[in-house]
């Protein structure tokens with residue numbers, strides 16, 4: 131059993147396919163180079179002691195009985211509890227958590243935290259953990275059951291399967307993850323902060339998920355992946371629009387894969403714009419601050435720009451043409467490697 135391990139897990143940017151994951155649809159995310167690092171040291175006794183270096187807070191709890199709390203501590207306790215339920219013999223440990231990905235930005239700092247915590251604790255336990263897809267599900271349970279956000283598997287799969295220079299086409303019905311080369315030539319993908327804090331558990335995220343479940347109930351289908359545009363039209367407002375967004379974004383994912391294959395960046399930009407309009411008008415997860423950030427990117431010459439992640443605030447994504455100057459505060463994002471042990 132190692133005495134000391136360090137794990138890193140990246141955040142992600144989703145190129146296209148938003149709010150499709152919990153509808154068994156398609157998405158095209160990539161891991162970024164920013165993320166969360168967890169240093170874990172085995173200790174004696176039965177306590178887990180955690181320190182969040184950026185937040186300046188700490189926590190201490192029994193490894194055998196993690197009790198429920200709020201905030202970042204919920205993720206640490208949830209990680210210990212969910213790993214234990216999955217049969218991993220989590221040892222007493224001291225954990226130091228540090229992040230380079232902005233929190234509340236829609237760049238998936240929470241999945242990065244879950245994945246880094248679980249990878250570190252599994253390595254420290256000396257036992258073999260679940261495979262990457264099972265680990266993504268376990269991490270998603272931490273978020274669903276401990277942090278109160280009914281999110282899907284997008285962020286965790288992107289963080290675990292990320293590859294340099296590639297996006298990942300994920301089919302959430304089969305859970306097949308296929309790397310897609312992301313060669314943008316002279317173009318750049320940038321994110322820009324809308325200035326509005328985003329938090330899945332506190333936003334309209336859970337409500338959107340419930341609306342999709344209700345739409346399936348009315349249509350008598352297991353998921354919106356089984357719906358057709360004609361079926362969506364029969365639903366009452368706003369469920370018809372929610373379903374329309376999901377169906378059209380699934381189509382846009384494969385159109386984006388094709389546009390990348392042909393290096394057709396004008397088309398990729400159009401798809402981002404269409405996705406934004408759909409998320410704003412049909413799915414209603416944009417806000418005036420988010421729309422303003424999208425408009426700033428467009429004014430700077432973006433071929434396309436859109437709200438990303440859960441929405442209701444956070445960063446937006448833009449595809450800048452070769453030679454276009456990013457607006458002040460924009461950050462270039464590039465696909466990086468997935469979660470791993472360091473050292």
Ligand code: GLA
Nearest residue numbers: 148149281282283284439440
């Ligand atoms: C958040 C969730 C994901 C996904 C996106 C929207 O990032 O954590 O599971 O639903 O929103 O695509």
